[in-house]
Amino acid sequence: MTNSDEMMTRYLFGELPETDQARLEKRYFTDPQTFNQLAQLETELIDDYARGRLSSQMRARFERAYLGNPNRRTRLKFGEALTARLDQTTASAVAEQESPRAAPLWRRVTGLQTSGQRALAFSMAVALVLLSSVSVWLFIQSQRLRQDLARTQNAQSAQAQQGREAEQQLASERARTEELTAELERARAEAKPQTAPAASVASLVLIVSGARAVDTGAPPTIVIREATQQVRLQLKLKENEYQSYQLALQAVGGKETLNRQHLKPMATKSGASFVLTLPASHLSAGDYILTLRGYRPSGELEDVSQSLFRVEKK
Amino acid sequence: MAAALTSEAFTKLLACLDPDRERAGEKYEDLRRILIRFFEWRGAPFPEDHTDETFNRVARKLNEGIEIKNLNGYCYEVARLICLEVWKGDASRREPLLEAHHQTTADANAADSARERELLLECLEECLNRLPAESRALLVEYYQDEKRNRIERRKALAEALGLRRESLANRAQRLRDKLEVCVTKCFHKSTAI
Secondary structure, X not given: OOHHHHHHHHHHOOOOOHHHHHHHHHHHHHOHHHHHHHHHHHHHHHHHHHOOOOOHHHHHHHHHHHOOOHHHHHHHHHHHHHXXXXXXXXXXXXXXXXXXXXXXXXXXXXXXXXXXXXXXXXXXXXXXXXXXXXXXXXXXXXXXXXXXXXXXXXXXXHHHHHHHHHHXXXXXXHHHHHHHHHHHHHHHHHOOOOOOOOOEEEXXXXXXXXXXXXXXXXXXXXXEOOOEEEEEEEEEEOOOXXXXXXXXXXXXXXXXXXXXEEEOOEEEOOEEXXXXXXXXXXXXXXXXXXXXXXXXXXXXXXXXXXXXXXXXXO | OXXXXXXXXXXXXXXXXXXOHHHHHHHHHHHHHHHHHHHHHOOOOOHHHHXXXXXXXXXXXXXXXXXXXXXXXXXXXXXHHHHHHHHHOOOHHHHHXXXXXXXXXXXXXXXXXXXXXXXXXXXXXXXXXXXXXXXHHHHHXXXXXXXXXXXXXXXXXXXXXXXXXXXXXXXXXXXXXXXXXXXXXXXXXXXXX
C-alpha cells in the first residue's frame, strides 16, 4: 500500500484529523483522478472484507466505519452480493472445465438396448476416450512448447533491453561523474583558505511496493535540523516498467516544490531507485507528496506512485 | 433540507459548468457523484438530499450574480457547511426519521435477513442482465476473485481492450456504481410496503 493509499484508507475509516481530511477533500473535488483512486480503494476494501481477506485489525476498523452507518452498510451489502455472485460464476466455470466429458457418453452407452449395440458403443467410447486423451496430451505438449519458446524469447529480449539500458546508464553516469569532477575542481579552485564545514545531509528512503497491501502506519518523517543543509530523498521501486520518469514534489495542499522530467532510475538488486537531492531550505515543516509518473512510449504520463512523508524542523 | 433542484437552477448550473450543454451534463454528473460520496464518507444521513441542497445553494449564488471561478471548489465549501449544519442540528427534523430508518432496518435484518439477501441477489441478477453484454463481461472479469495476481490480470485485460490501466479502472468503477444504483433502487422497490 502506498502512502497515498494509507492516507485514503484512514480517510475512509474516518480516522484522519479534520485538517488532513479537509485537505484531501479539497483535492478530490478538484482532481478527478484522486476521487477515482479513493472510490476504487473503497471498492477494494469492501470486496476484500466480503471475501474475508482483511486482517483482524483492518476488519475491526472496517466494521467500525461501515456497519454503524446505514448508507455504508447498503454499499457493503451490495459488495457482498456482487462478490458472491462473481465468485459463484468463477466456481461454476472452473467446475465446468473440470467435469469429465465422458459421463454423458456412459449414460448413453448404458441406455442402449442390445448387447451388440452396447459392445459397439463401448468400443467406440473407449476409442473416443483414448483419442481424446491423446489429443489433450498433444495439445498440452504443444502449449508447453509454445510457452517455453515465448519464455525464451522474452528472456532474450529482456536481456538485450537490460544490456542497452545498462549501457545508457553507464554513459550517463560517466557524463555525470565528469561533470561532478569538473564542478569539484572549480569549487576547489575557488575555495577560500579556511575549509568550510561538511554539508549536513538529512536522508529519507521511500519504498514503492506496487501492490495494494494493507498497512496503516504514520507517514515516514524526515527531521531537518538547523545545521541541515541538504535533503536526500531516495525512492525505491520494485518494478521498472517505463523508459523514463517524472518526479514531482509538492506540499500537501500547497505549491509544487520540484519537478524533474525524463529521469532514468538507477538499477538496483531489488529493482530501481531514484535519488533526489535538494537544499533543506526548500522544504518547510508539513506533509509532502512525492509523485512518480512514467512516460509511456506515446509520451503520455501515467501515475506510478504517490508517497506521503512528513517534514519536521527542529 | 431543500426540495429537488429546480429546472432554472439546473440550467444556470450547467451553464456555469461548461458552455457546451452535453459536456456540462457530464461534468454535472461527475460533480454529483463526488458530492454524494463526500456526504456518505462524512457520515451524513441523506447524501442525495444534501447534494441537491448543495446545488440549490450554489445555483442561488449564481442567480445573485456572484461569479464562481472554481465551481467544484465552491461546491466543496458549501457541502462542508451543510455537513456542519446537519451535525449541529439545523437539520434536526430529519433525525427522528433517521432513527426510525435505523430501527426499521435493524428489525428487518433480524426478522428476515435471508429473504433480504435473496431479494438483493434477484435485483443484482436483473440489473446485470440490463447491462450490455460487453459491460457485464468487463465487470465480471475486472472484479472476479483473483485466481491469478490481481494486478497482472487487470493489466492483461487493459491490454486486451486497448485501454490504459487507469482508464480501465475508472470504467469498471463507473459501471459498478451504475449497477449499485440500479440494485439499490430495485431492492427498495421490492421491500417497499
